[in-house]
Amino acid sequence: MHRRGFAPIIVDMQMFTRHDLTLLFRSLAARMDEEQDYLAELDGEIGDADHGVAMSVGFAAAAKALSEDEAAVPMLADGMMLAARALLNEIGATTGPLYASALMRAAQALGATTEIPLARLPEVIIAMSEGIALRGASKPGDKTMIDAWAPAAHAARAGLATDRDVAHILKDAATAAAEGAKATRAMMAVKGRAARLGPRSLGHLDPGAASAAALLDSMAQWVTVRSGPASS
Amino acid sequence: MRMGGTVRSPLRFGEDPLLWAAWLYYEEGMTQGDIATRMGVSRASVNAYLADARARGIVSIEIDPDRFRALSIAQSLQDHFNLSDCLVIPSEGGGSPLVDRLGAAGAQLLTRTAQSGDTIAVTWGRTVLSMANSVRTRGLQDLRIVQATGGTTAKTSWTPEACATTLADALGARCIPISAPAIVSSPDMRRLLLREPVIAGQMEVLAEANRIILGISSLRPESTIHSSGFFDAVSAQDYANEAVGSIAGRLISATGEVVDGPLEARTIGIDLDSLGRIPCRIGVAGGMDKVQAILAALRGRLVNVMVTDADTARAILASEGRDIDAPKRAGKPAAALPERVRVKKFLNRTQDAVSETIAGAVLAHEDLLAPIEGAPRALKAVTGPRPGKVGLVIGGGSGHEPGFFGYVGAGLADAVAIGNVFAAPPPDPILAATLAADGGAGVLHIFGNFSGDVMNFEMAAEMAAARGIPVRSVITTDDIASAPVETRAARRGVAGNVFVFKIAGAACDRMLPLERCVELANRATQRCFTMGIALEPGTSLEARRPSFRIGPEEMEIGVGVHGERGIASDRLVGADEATDLIVDRILSEMAPAEGDQVALLVNSLGSTPMMELYIINRRLRQRLRARGVMAHRTLIGHYYTSLDMAGMSITAMLLDDELASLLDHPCHSPAWHHA
Numbered sequence: 092m093h094r095r096g097f098a099p100i101i102v103d104m105q106m107f108t109r110h111d112l113t114l115l116f117r118s119l120a121a122r123m124d125e126e127q128d129y130l131a132e133l134d135g136e137i138g139d140a141d142h143g144v145a146m147s148v149g150f151a152a153a154a155k156a157l158s159e160d161e162a163a164v165p166m167l168a169d170g171m172m173l174a175a176r177a178l179l180n181e182i183g184a185t186t187g188p189l190y191a192s193a194l195m196r197a198a199q200a201l202g203a204t205t206e207i208p209l210a211r212l213p214e215v216i217i218a219m220s221e222g223i224a225l226r227g228a229s230k231p232g233d234k235t236m237i238d239a240w241a242p243a244a245h246a247a248r249a250g251l252a253t254d255r256d257v258a259h260i261l262k263d264a265a266t267a268a269a270e271g272a273k274a275t276r277a278m279m280a281v282k283g284r285a286a287r288l289g290p291r292s293l294g295h296l297d298p299g300a301a302s303a304a305a306l307l308d309s310m311a312q313w314v315t316v317r318s319g320p321a322s323s
Numbered sequence: 324m325r326m327g328g329t330v331r332s333p334l335r336f337g338e339d340p341l342l343w344a345a346w347l348y349y350e351e352g353m354t355q356g357d358i359a360t361r362m363g364v365s366r367a368s369v370n371a372y373l374a375d376a377r378a379r380g381i382v383s384i385e386i387d388p389d390r391f392r393a394l395s396i397a398q399s400l401q402d403h404f405n406l407s408d409c410l411v412i413p414s415e416g417g418g419s420p421l422v423d424r425l426g427a428a429g430a431q432l433l434t435r436t437a438q439s440g441d442t443i444a445v446t447w448g449r450t451v452l453s454m455a456n457s458v459r460t461r462g463l464q465d466l467r468i469v470q471a472t473g474g475t476t477a478k479t480s481w482t483p484e485a486c487a488t489t490l491a492d493a494l495g496a497r498c499i500p501i502s503a504p505a506i507v508s509s510p511d512m513r514r515l516l517l518r519e520p521v522i523a524g525q526m527e528v529l530a531e532a533n534r535i536i537l538g539i540s541s542l543r544p545e546s547t548i549h550s551s552g553f554f555d556a557v558s559a560q561d562y563a564n565e566a567v568g569s570i571a572g573r574l575i576s577a578t579g580e581v582v583d584g585p586l587e588a589r590t591i592g593i594d595l596d597s598l599g600r601i602p603c604r605i606g607v608a609g610g611m612d613k614v615q616a617i618l619a620a621l622r623g624r625l626v627n628v629m630v631t632d633a634d635t636a637r638a639i640l641a642s643e644g645r646d647i648d649a650p651k652r653a654g655k656p657a658a659a660l661p662e663r664v665r666v667k668k669f670l671n672r673t674q675d676a677v678s679e680t681i682a683g684a685v686l687a688h689e690d691l692l693a694p695i696e697g698a699p700r701a702l703k704a705v706t707g708p709r710p711g712k713v714g715l716v717i718g719g720g721s722g723h724e725p726g727f728f729g730y731v732g733a734g735l736a737d738a739v740a741i742g743n744v745f746a747a748p749p750p751d752p753i754l755a756a757t758l759a760a761d762g763g764a765g766v767l768h769i770f771g772n773f774s775g776d777v778m779n780f781e782m783a784a785e786m787a788a789a790r791g792i793p794v795r796s797v798i799t800t801d802d803i804a805s806a807p808v809e810t811r812a813a814r815r816g817v818a819g820n821v822f823v824f825k826i827a828g829a830a831c832d833r834m835l836p837l838e839r840c841v842e843l844a845n846r847a848t849q850r851c852f853t854m855g856i857a858l859e860p861g862t863s864l865e866a867r868r869p870s871f872r873i874g875p876e877e878m879e880i881g882v883g884v885h886g887e888r889g890i891a892s893d894r895l896v897g898a899d900e901a902t903d904l905i906v907d908r909i910l911s912e913m914a915p916a917e918g919d920q921v922a923l924l925v926n927s928l929g930s931t932p933m934m935e936l937y938i939i940n941r942r943l944r945q946r947l948r949a950r951g952v953m954a955h956r957t958l959i960g961h962y963y964t965s966l967d968m969a970g971m972s973i974t975a976m977l978l979d980d981e982l983a984s985l986l987d988h989p990c991h992s993p994a995w996h997h998a
Binding site for chain 2: 131135136137138140141144179180181182183184185186187188189210226227232271274277278279287288290292293294295
């Protein structure tokens with residue numbers, strides 16, 4: 092397809108479809124399943140050890156809902172809402188409302204369409220981060236999942252402002268999230284159940300930030316595979 | 324008794340328990356627990372006697388400051404960050420605030436190390452000013468004190484100017500200010516000012532500094548940096564993505580590198596590169612909120628001499644993955660029993676535990692509980708709702724049995740939403756319970772203060788409101804160990820729930836309007852005080868292992884109801900002392916008057932048997948009687964558990980006539996029945 096005068100033939104702009112949404116959630120669910128024991132162990136140190144199960148069960152439910160209703164729910168935004176509800180009603184707890192709010196916000200960002208350019212995926216990260224921040228009313232430094240999501244969103248915003256390709260932007264976001272999660276070790280929890288431990292929460296990774304970093308890493312890997320080998 | 328020698332007659336100490344306690348502690352080397360046994364008083368009393376003995380000068384203690392540097396924690400900090408010196412003071416000291424004690428320690432270090440001819444740069448802050456105030460003259464010659472940054476306009480007392488002049492006065496040194504603002508309006512203005520001969524001369528002195536005293540600030544909302552006037556020009560939010568702290572007026576990242584921003588080119592003062600070239604860089608800072616910032620300064624080697632307190636130092640090392648245990652009293656460690664590697668349970672598939680519990684409960688209490696169509700994780704009372712009666716909906720995670728469904732029935736809740744083990748229920752079952760409880764007079768939600776419960780109940784209330792059902796929420800906050808009294812709203816809601824459910828259930832049953840029910844439930848929660856102690860951890864159902872470890876000679880103080888650790892570990896004590904620990908806290912907050920009435924709940928967290936609860940109750944009543952407080956009603960048993968944790972909690976609710984009458988109102992539910 093020719094775009095402008097002298098431009099060479101460009102491969103079709105890659106699209107992110109409703110089926111991709113299902114595939115993305117399947118890989119997120121698989122990753123959460125892998126991380127379950129590790130997250131449970133982290134949560135056992137400062138919480139009640141249920142975060143691993145919650146993330147695993149919640150994302151499995153979201154992936155299942157997305158696969159089952161792929162034909163009945165063709166719009167991306169509706170798909171995100173479906174995932175949000177499935178996650179919310181499967182796990183409750185703190186993780187449920189936070190990720191449900193994240194996905195609802197992402198649904199708004201995606202809009203009533205059956206596909207978007209793959210290059211817009213960083214917007215999903217930004218929207219999810221905003222949704223979590225609003226529902227949880229947490230700030231960076233509070234030792235919560237926001238300490239992974241906020242730097243990821245920052246990296247996504249910075250990436251969108253350049254002409255980096257989507258796989259690299261998501262990789263940057265995942266790296267920022269991993270560093271953010273690592274930094275929670277030096278933070279004292281002020282929100283959530285760990286907050287009651289006060290100073291005793293220091294030295295421990297926040298499980299919510301650790302799972303967020305794993306989700307973002309999984310997302311980056313999925314996009315890397317999806318967008319094929321780097322052309323340059 | 325492990326004390327050697329003959330037992331001395333207490334008469335030798337006359338009527339003075341302070342002297343007696345101080346002798347046993349300092350001269351005989353007994354533990355506070357053993358002294359308590361010997362003197363027949365609580366350990367808390369012994370502790371108070373010892374503090375008084377020091378305050379009144381019966382005991383005076385001198386400590387060689389050099390010893391502090393030899394402490395293992397100071398040594399670890401020094402080794403880990405390759406510091407040239409490190410001073411770690413105890414985190415808790417009588418009366419005076421940490422800032423002042425750190426200041427005194429910093430002053431001591433400076434007085435010892437400063438030499439004639441030194442040029443000492445100084446930043447600003449509360450700790451730095453306190454240090455300047457504590458410095459004593461030592462007759463050094465030709466000292467110069469120079470401001471490390473320009474000035475600020477803030478009306479605080481710890482400005483750069485104040486810190487520098489105070490220190491200079493204390494040392495008899497010449498004071499060189501920086502006659503410019505720390506932050507100016509533009510990079511051009513900065514260039515112009517630095518060209519002014521007066522300021523240029525002052526900056527030259529700053530460049531010659533061979534020591535610098537550095538305060539370290541966090542960027543947390545509670546930090547004084549926000550009232551310092553330093554960053555008024557810019558929103559700290561702009562840096563929130565990278566900056567974790569501030570040192571010498573510069574924002575630094577987690578690795579101690581400067582965070583570049585619009586301020587950098589507008590700041591007059593020492594920059595981080597020049598700072599790094601000063602041979603002796605003394606950081607004086609402490610406090611849990613500053614851990615991230617201090618860690619950043621240490622990682623970036625912005626500081627090479629550190630003065631801090633033990634808790635902060637321990638937290639910094641923990642953040643670096645180095646665990647330094649809190650110092651323990653010397654003594655033979657008790658032999659540990661072999662740890663259980665697999666805890667036996669009467670369970671089928673773990674993931675079915677909650678559903679199977681609900682099924683069994685409905686069958687056991689079919690005269691009281693009924694399922695709600697289409698909502699497997701919600702139950703309603705067979706009796707409710709009644710038209711015109713406010714509906715009461717309670718709920719929370721599983722694992723607290725008989726909480727929460729045990730409190731559904733006549734005179735109590737109309738419906739309950741049930742979450743997974745220790746996890747808040749999602750909005751759907753809460754909404755189903757709300758619809759089932761609605762009698763047309765509005766619905767009251769009551770739940771403990773946990774972020775998950777708050778969010779899910781909040782979402783369900785919005786959904787119910789969209790269907791035209793007015794919902795009001797009361798969030799319980801009775802756990803006095805979980806947050807200080809000033810931040811009562813941050814406390815978690817635990818066993819006190821039982822009393823709040825009862826008061827609200829009775830209010831609803833008496834057909835009071837929604838607002839009155841809310842008011843009474845709130846009054847009940849404000850007057851409920853709970854604290855728990857655990858002896859053994861609970862089991863993680865998934866892993867079938869203890870979810871953490873409590874040492875053989877330890878117990879956890881201030882545990883909640885989710886199998887988690889408490890706020891602190893303490894030495895294991897017997898029933899009376901454990902009861903006293905809790906009662907002391909409860910009474911000091913409740914401050915009852917003589918003749919006041921209370922409702923009591925002595926609650927097992929799961930594995931603690933009735934026998935121990937009765938023993939605890941005996942001591943509880945002794946203490947209350949001594950205070951002139953009457954028990955109006957006592958519940959004792961498994962009322963609000965934490966799966967199989969071994970431990971107990973005591974709840975006391977201070978009654979007034981109205982609450983007492985509501986408490987006596989008849990009720991009939993699986994866990995609470997009286998006519």
